[in-house]
Amino acid sequence: MFGNKKPSENTNHSPSHIAFLKSQHRYRLQIKLSQVGLLVGFILLWELAATLRWIDPFFFSKPSSIVKLIINLAKDGSIFKHTGISVFETVVGFVIGTILGTGIAIILWWSEFFAKVFDPYLVVLNALPKIALGPIIIIWAGAGMQGIIVTALTISIIVTIMATYNGFREVDSEKIKMLKTFGATKFQILQKVVFPASIPNMINTMKINIGMSWIGVIVGEFLVSKAGLGYLIVYGGQVFRLDIVMAGVIILAIATALMYQVVASLEKRFVKWR
Amino acid sequence: MKDEKFVDIKNISMIYHTINGETKALDQLSFEVKKGEIVAIVGPSGCGKSTILSIIAGLLKPTSGMVTINGQKVEGTNKKVGYMFQSDHLFQWRSILANVLIGLEIQNKVNEKSINRVTKLLETYGLGDFQTHYPHQLSGGMRQRVALIRTLATEPDLLLLDEPFSALDYQSRLAVSDDIAKIINQEEKTAIMVTHDIAEAISMADRVIVLSNRPANVKSIYNIELTCNEGEEASPIKCREAPEFRHYFNKIWKELDIHVR
Numbered sequence: 001m002f003g004n005k006k007p008s009e010n011t012n013h014s015p016s017h018i019a020f021l022k023s024q025h026r027y028r029l030q031i032k033l034s035q036v037g038l039l040v041g042f043i044l045l046w047e048l049a050a051t052l053r054w055i056d057p058f059f060f061s062k063p064s065s066i067v068k069l070i071i072n073l074a075k076d077g078s079i080f081k082h083t084g085i086s087v088f089e090t091v092v093g094f095v096i097g098t099i100l101g102t103g104i105a106i107i108l109w110w111s112e113f114f115a116k117v118f119d120p121y122l123v124v125l126n127a128l129p130k131i132a133l134g135p136i137i138i139i140w141a142g143a144g145m146q147g148i149i150v151t152a153l154t155i156s157i158i159v160t161i162m163a164t165y166n167g168f169r170e171v172d173s174e175k176i177k178m179l180k181t182f183g184a185t186k187f188q189i190l191q192k193v194v195f196p197a198s199i200p201n202m203i204n205t206m207k208i209n210i211g212m213s214w215i216g217v218i219v220g221e222f223l224v225s226k227a228g229l230g231y232l233i234v235y236g237g238q239v240f241r242l243d244i245v246m247a248g249v250i251i252l253a254i255a256t257a258l259m260y261q262v263v264a265s266l267e268k269r270f271v272k273w274r
Numbered sequence: 275m276k277d278e279k280f281v282d283i284k285n286i287s288m289i290y291h292t293i294n295g296e297t298k299a300l301d302q303l304s305f306e307v308k309k310g311e312i313v314a315i316v317g318p319s320g321c322g323k324s325t326i327l328s329i330i331a332g333l334l335k336p337t338s339g340m341v342t343i344n345g346q347k348v349e350g351t352n353k354k355v356g357y358m359f360q361s362d363h364l365f366q367w368r369s370i371l372a373n374v375l376i377g378l379e380i381q382n383k384v385n386e387k388s389i390n391r392v393t394k395l396l397e398t399y400g401l402g403d404f405q406t407h408y409p410h411q412l413s414g415g416m417r418q419r420v421a422l423i424r425t426l427a428t429e430p431d432l433l434l435l436d437e438p439f440s441a442l443d444y445q446s447r448l449a450v451s452d453d454i455a456k457i458i459n460q461e462e463k464t465a466i467m468v469t470h471d472i473a474e475a476i477s478m479a480d481r482v483i484v485l486s487n488r489p490a491n492v493k494s495i496y497n498i499e500l501t502c503n504e505g506e507e508a509s510p511i512k513c514r515e516a517p518e519f520r521h522y523f524n525k526i527w528k529e530l531d532i533h534v535r
Contacts, residue, residue, distance in 0.1 A: 174363055181331055181357035182377040182428060192376065196367050271367075 061242040066250065069243045083251055086217055086228040089145060090259070093152025094213040098206060100153075101160025106190065108161070109168040126162055130155045131219050143224050151223075152216030156209045163208070167201035168194050203267045210259050214252070229255075280464050281307040281330065281432060286339030287489075288325055299325045301489035302339070307432075312458060312465045314475035317485030317493075318530060323468040326490075327434045330466065331357050343432060353381060356430030360437045362421035364409040370420055371396070371405040377428040392427045399423060399457060415446035415453075422454055426461060433458060435467040439474065448511055451478060455510045472530070476500075476522045477510035484529050493529060496522060 013021070043063045049055045050062035057065075073079035108115040134151055141150040171194050179189050221230025229248050236244025288300040299322035307313050317323050328334040330341055332351045341348040343355065364373045374392050378384045396402050399419055409417055418438065425433065438454065439447045455478045458465050469475050475482045476498055484493045500516035502509075513519065 172363070174359060174361065175365070177333065178357070178359060178363045179376070179380060180333060181351060181355070182380045183351045183353060184380045188380050192380065193365065196365070199367070 058240070059242060061246050065243045066246045070247050070251070073247065079247075079251065082227060082229050082232050082248075083255060085145075086221065086230065086252075087255055087259075089148050089217045089220070089228065090152060090210075090213045093149045093216055094156060094206075094209055096149075097153045097156035097160055097209060097213060101157045102164050102202065104157075104161045105164035105168060108165045109190070109194065110186065115165070122158065122162060125158050130158070130216070134219050134223050138220070138223050144226070148217055148220030148224055148228070151220035152213040155216040155219075156212040159212055160205055160209060163205040164198065164202060167198040167205075170201075171197045200267070200271050203263065203270065206263050206266075207260060210256065210263060214256055218252070278309040279306050280309040280311075280344060281466070282342045283326075283330070284339055284341070286326075286329060286336040286341065288322065288329065288334070289337045298489040300329075300336070301491045303485075303491050304339075305483055305492055305495065307464060307466060309464055310462060311481065312455070312467065312479045313481050313483060314467045314469055314479035315483045315485060316469060316472055316475050316526065316530065317490060318487050319470060321485050321488045321490040323470075323485065323490070324436055327357070327436050327466065327468055330432075331355050331434055353428060354431045356425035356428060356433045358422055358425045358433065358435045358438045361441050362409070362414075362417040364417055364420060364424075366409050369406050369408060370401065370412070373409065373420060374424045374427055377424060381428060383428070388427070392423070395423050395426060396420075399453070413446070414442050415450045418442060418446075418450050419453060422457060426457070426463075431464060433463050433465040435465060435469075437469055438467070440470075447474075452509050452511050472523055472526050473514060473519075474510075476519060476526070477513040482522070482526060484526055496526065498522060 046060070047063045050057040050060060070079065108118065130151075133154060137151050137154060138147040141147040175193050175197070176189055179193055184192065217228070218230040218233070221228040222234050225231050225234055229252050233245050233248040233252075236242065236248060283303060283305050285302050285304055286300055287298070287302055290297045290299055303326065305313075315323055315326065325334065329336050330343075330348065332348045332355070343352065364370075365376070368376070371393070374396065375384055375389070378388050378392070393402070393405070396405060401416065401420060401423070404412060404416070409420070412420065418441075422438075435454075439451050442450060451474055467475070467479065477500075479498055482496045482498060484496070485491070486493045500513045500518050502513040502516040
């Protein structure tokens with residue numbers, strides 16, 4: 001019945017429970033259908049509006065020509081090259097940002113003095129739109145892949161430090177005291193309670209960081225303009241080929257969504273005790 | 275064995291300093307605990323009861339005075355002391371067995387022998403089937419029993435209990451205090467328990483120490499002698515029915531009441 005925690009184990013449902021399950025199933029199906037319907041409706045309307053010249057296809061492009069373009073770009077392989085480069089830069093920036101940011105957060109947690117000293121700098125750096133640093137980074141780190149990765153890193157690392165450090169500090173002080181009564185060292189406190197207790201928080205930070213790293217990569221590619229999805233988008237804009245811009249954005253949306261799913265699956269694996 | 279002096283608290287004072295001033299929490303507080311005894315400390319809320327336990331555990335250094343356990347001066351945390359908190363503080367990402375082993379893990383004492391001993395403790399106290407469960411699957415009373423076994427796992431001689439039942443509802447509270455008193459007696463441990471529940475103190479303890487308002491010192495000490503203790507299976511719940519129970523309760527209640535006003 002309703003109070004049964006594991007309905008899957010109970011095959012003899014009462015009629016009212018079967019009705020309940022059915023209504024739940026129908027509700028979920030309605031949501032899914034509406035989601036798909038919204039997308040399909042939008043694409044159809046766009047296609048129709050461009051074909052009937054309600055909107056100027058020169059400025060708005062249209063779904064059919066975007067699909068044709070993506071197929072062509074896939075045939076000559078350039079779409080895979082651009083996507084691959086951008087994904088690589090994002091993953092490298094994201095991984096370095098997460099590891100380095102977590103490391104710095106651990107140092108700040110370890111030494112309250114350090115944390116207090118760096119606090120105002122972190123606050124300013126966090127508030128500063130890091131994109132403004134883009135041109136400086138490109139000049140310092142080089143107008144190539146390194147510059148783009150460093151841009152992605154700069155944008156993601158500050159958020160990682162702040163979010164992870166704050167997560168560390170929110171760990172119940174009584175739990176830390178409990179470990180101290182057993183004679184735990186500072187490293188053991190980090191290893192046994194602070195770090196594991198912060199894993200859900202760290203995964204949330206990673207979810208935000210995927211987006212942050214992508215911002216850094218796209219901005220970096222805008223500035224460097226050699227290859228990648230950011231380059232594709234900027235190039236399309238410059239030569240007024242809106243279908244290239246749209247294709248770039250669509251592939252970008254798919255790539256970010258997939259990377260987000262990878263992090264979300266980490267959550268399922270590491271936070272199974274929830 | 276019962277007459278041996280085990281814990282000696284001598285003239286401890288504690289002053290907390292903050293930017294806004296200082297607070298005197300304990301004032302020249304002294305008492306003794308004998309081996310195998312359960313001593314309860316009751317006092318008005320905020321009088322510094324928990325501070326006393328933190329000092330005995332070596333987590334806090336008193337401003338003056340000293341504590342000795344078995345003749346040894348307390349300086350820093352001591353592996354012979356086990357601490358039990360108001361909340362169970364089980365780690366929800368660890369299974370019950372892994373939770374219970376945390377203290378041994380910290381002291382690098384996890385081996386086949388110690389795991390066997392801990393498993394046996396879990397089995398003895400009705401948690402054998404829950405070793406691979408996670409804390410959120412257990413009731414509050416069971417979790418508190420797990421917390422006690424976690425404390426016992428490192429084989430402390432002295433147990434410090436800081437309002438260990440106050441997070442439980444009334445029924446679990448009675449049942450768990452019964453269980454825990456039995457466990458402490460069976461394992462022949464010495465225990466100091468802080469509580470604000472007078473009935474709990476009288477039913478579980480051999481002696482009850484009443485503290486004054488802040489800054490706390492010892493107001494009076496009661497030796498609890500209830501006729502229920504003569505039976506084979508003395509239990510705190512039964513002890514609540516002893517004829518002397520109300521007599522102690524009224525006395526301690528009056529003593530506390532004066533200081534609350």
